[in-house]
Amino acid sequence: MTDTLNSYGYSFQVKIISSLLTDKSFLQQVSDILLPEFFESDANKWIADITLRYFAEYKSIPTLDVFKTKVVDVDNTILKTSIIDGLKDAFKYTNSEDLVYIKEQTLEFCKNQCIKRAILSSVFIILCNLYHCLDTLSWASLIWAYLKKFWRVCKMPIKILTPPSPYCANTIFSWLINLLSPLKANVADARMVERQTHGI
Numbered sequence: 125m126t127d128t129l130n131s132y133g134y135s136f137q138v139k140i141i142s143s144l145l146t147d148k149s150f151l152q153q154v155s156d157i158l159l160p161e162f163f164e165s166d167a168n169k170w171i172a173d174i175t176l177r178y179f180a181e182y183k184s185i186p187t188l189d190v191f192k193t194k195v196v197d198v199d200n201t202i203l204k205t206s207i208i209d210g211l212k213d214a215f216k217y218t219n220s221e222d223l224v225y226i227k228e229q230t231l232e233f234c235k236n237q238c239i240k241r242a243i244l245s246s247v248f249i250i251l252c253n254l255y256h257c258l259d260t261l262s263w264a265s266l267i268w269a270y271l272k273k274f275w276r277v278c279k280m281p282i283k284i285l286t287p288p289s290p291y292c293a294n295t296i297f298s299w300l301i302n303l304l305s306p307l308k309a310n311v312a313d314a315r316m317v318e319r320q321t322h323g324i
Contacts, residue, residue: 157234167206
């Protein structure tokens with residue numbers, strides 16, 4: 125599974141930008157899980173970043189006047205021109221007949237990326253035993269926030285990721301250790317074989 129929207133093509137990504145700038149409900153749905161770096165072009169990354177930041181602060185979609193004031197601060201002339209062209213392209217697609225499909229696919233992509241980041245973060249922490257030397261509650265809260273965000277967006281239960289109760293650092297890490305213990309065991313076995321092979 126790719127980590128960016130590059131494989132979807134330029135027009136698909138422009139239609140996402142178009143949806144962000146015209147559909148407040150969609151923007152609210154993806155505001156916590158869509159990252160600017162998902163986009164291929166620097167212009168779309170910039171537009172997405174400004175849109176998400178503005179929505180987080182004002183709870184509304186930025187207008188063209190907002191972008192006009194923001195783009196003035198862009199020093200790179202080429203990027204500035206690309207941003208202006210990108211905004212023009214985005215508004216050309218406001219009445220596109222496939223926007224419903226675009227939004228559904230974008231939500232699905234973001235959900236997958238969200239859970240992927242949560243699991244990879246958990247694997248890294250557990251395999252490296254970082255939870256023994258770092259602020260356990262902070263790490264637990266971070267991971268748990270990712271997972272809660274995923275469940276909220278999906279609006280459906282996931283059996284393998286049944287959350288622990290009560291919510292505290294120890295129960296969360298016990299749950300993650302149980303979930304990932306087979307992987308940890310495989311890594312440990314691989315390390316042992318490597319040591320034996322090299323006479324370590």
